[in-house]
Amino acid sequence: MDPYLLGLRLEGRRVVVVGGGGVASRRVPALLDAGADVLLVSPKVTASLEDLAAAGRIGWAARGYQDGDCAGAWLVSACTDDPAVNAAVAAAAEAQRTWCVRADDAGASAAWTPASGRAGDVRVGVLSVNPEGGDPRHSAAIRDAVVAGVQSGQLSARHGRGHHAGVAIIGGGPGDPGLITVRGRQLLAEADVVLTDRLAPRSLLDELRDDVQIIDAGKIPYGRAMAQEHINAALISHAQAGRFVARLKGGDPFVFGRGAEEVLACLRAGVPVTVVPGVTSAVGVPASAWVPVTHRGVAQEFHVVSVHVSPGDERSTVNWGLLGGSSGTLVLLMAVERIGAVADELLRYGRSPDTPVSVIADGTLPTQRTINSTLEQVERLVAEEGIRPPAIVVVGDVVNVAVEITELMRDVTAWRTG
Numbered sequence: 001m002d003p004y005l006l007g008l009r010l011e012g013r014r015v016v017v018v019g020g021g022g023v024a025s026r027r028v029p030a031l032l033d034a035g036a037d038v039l040l041v042s043p044k045v046t047a048s049l050e051d052l053a054a055a056g057r058i059g060w061a062a063r064g065y066q067d068g069d070c071a072g073a074w075l076v077s078a079c080t081d082d083p084a085v086n087a088a089v090a091a092a093a094e095a096q097r098t099w100c101v102r103a104d105d106a107g108a109s110a111a112w113t114p115a116s117g118r119a120g121d122v123r124v125g126v127l128s129v130n131p132e133g134g135d136p137r138h139s140a141a142i143r144d145a146v147v148a149g150v151q152s153g154q155l156s157a158r159h160g161r162g163h164h165a166g167v168a169i170i171g172g173g174p175g176d177p178g179l180i181t182v183r184g185r186q187l188l189a190e191a192d193v194v195l196t197d198r199l200a201p202r203s204l205l206d207e208l209r210d211d212v213q214i215i216d217a218g219k220i221p222y223g224r225a226m227a228q229e230h231i232n233a234a235l236i237s238h239a240q241a242g243r244f245v246a247r248l249k250g251g252d253p254f255v256f257g258r259g260a261e262e263v264l265a266c267l268r269a270g271v272p273v274t275v276v277p278g279v280t281s282a283v284g285v286p287a288s289a290w291v292p293v294t295h296r297g298v299a300q301e302f303h304v305v306s307v308h309v310s311p312g313d314e315r316s317t318v319n320w321g322l323l324g325g326s327s328g329t330l331v332l333l334m335a336v337e338r339i340g341a342v343a344d345e346l347l348r349y350g351r352s353p354d355t356p357v358s359v360i361a362d363g364t365l366p367t368q369r370t371i372n373s374t375l376e377q378v379e380r381l382v383a384e385e386g387i388r389p390p391a392i393v394v395v396g397d398v399v400n401v402a403v404e405i406t407e408l409m410r411d412v413t414a415w416r417t418g
């Protein structure tokens with residue numbers, strides 16, 4: 001017979017898990033997410049389960065299974081590595097008419113755990129059915145396909161359910177479409193209107209349904225300040241007309257992204273708004289070139305600076321003296337055109353001319369380029385190599401760590417292919 005699929009609402013209900021190994025470590029967090037009152041019975045447990053017990057999130061009987069342990073349970077999970085113990089647990093559960101999942105023998109198990117996942121407000125559970133009790137890998141693969149389809153919007157039942165309202169300000173990450181968050185991608189897939197920026201991961205737009213209106217905010221004229229007013233007005237008017245608006249931005253909306261200005265404008269107009277954080281280019285782009293912004297014994301701090309105006313410009317509020325005097329990593333955005341002035345300022349305030357500098361353009365994209373230099377040489381090299389924005393400039397000894405990683409990577413690749 002096919003199993004009967006059910007969603008168990010476990011909040012406040014006792015679930016007994018017998019066994020403290022890898023299977024229990026996977027099951028218990030999901031049970032806790034469902035609000036279950038978990039009692040773990042096992043003489044030994046994994047470190048993660050021990051942490052949960054120490055934090056008081058589960059009860060732990062630190063001993064072997066005993067008759068009576070299943071009393072009062074709504075659900076039992078038998079996941080020791082001893083089939084005889086699992087059989088005894090299952091028999092006790094059966095006798096008291098409690099559902100029991102046996103990890104070691106699906107055929108002898110009264111209930112099966114589906115491969116499950118979440119996509120927005122949808123919970124997906126998949127069981128593949130055969131007389132031996134299914135094929136977990138097949139179930140997991142189908143689950144992944146369904147979850148990915150819903151997240152990307154390729155599988156959708158938009159008109160059959162409640163519709164989002166207002167505006168979602170979504171951090172799209174530095175450019176690689178794989179670096180947007182799961183939530184960002186879900187909300188994007190549900191939008192009626194998408195306002196996108198020049199540095200947002202535009203390849204995601206190809207996946208949207210044909211009826212989605214896409215507005216390229218990078219093409220709104222009137223100069224920087226006026227353009228922002230027009231973007232705010234567009235967000236508000238579409239949302240007030242009942243459309244769900246996704247504002248897709250590069251990196252993180254709140255890191256030199258004017259995201260908070262858009263939030264304020266929406267709220268002042270009475271439009272509900274949500275923000276989805278993103279992977280900022282300030283950290284993600286260096287990582288894509290193997291540059292860690294901190295490294296033990298090398299850099300204990302990092303500073304993220306917008307160089308949209310030069311040092312010395314009356315609009316600059318950056319304390320270049322402090323940055324020149326520190327030994328922390330400097331991550332400079334919008335700095336390519338002003339790199340000479342920045343280098344001069346840092347040298348003036350005490351950084352060594354040999355300080356390593358990495359310039360990473362088009363980070364995380366197929367066109368990514370990296371040049372490594374020093375504070376003294378970087379302006380010349382940027383000009384010679386024709387480096388153009390968008391680029392991140394990293395100043396500090398962490399650049400040497402990237403050089404070491406890159407060399408080791410080359411050796412490993414040569415070893416694997418040789």
Ligand SMILES: C[S@@+](CC[C@H](N)C(=O)[O-])C[C@H]1O[C@@H](n2cnc3c(N)ncnc32)[C@H](O)[C@@H]1O
Nearest residue numbers: 251252255257280281333334362363390391392
């Ligand atoms: C207006 S700021 C926006 C920053 C964004 N909110 C974030 O969190 O990444 C634009 C600057 O971010 C940097 N940037 C953004 N994406 C980049 C990428 N893919 N590669 C290199 N730099 C990037 C460049 O310095 C660019 O001039």
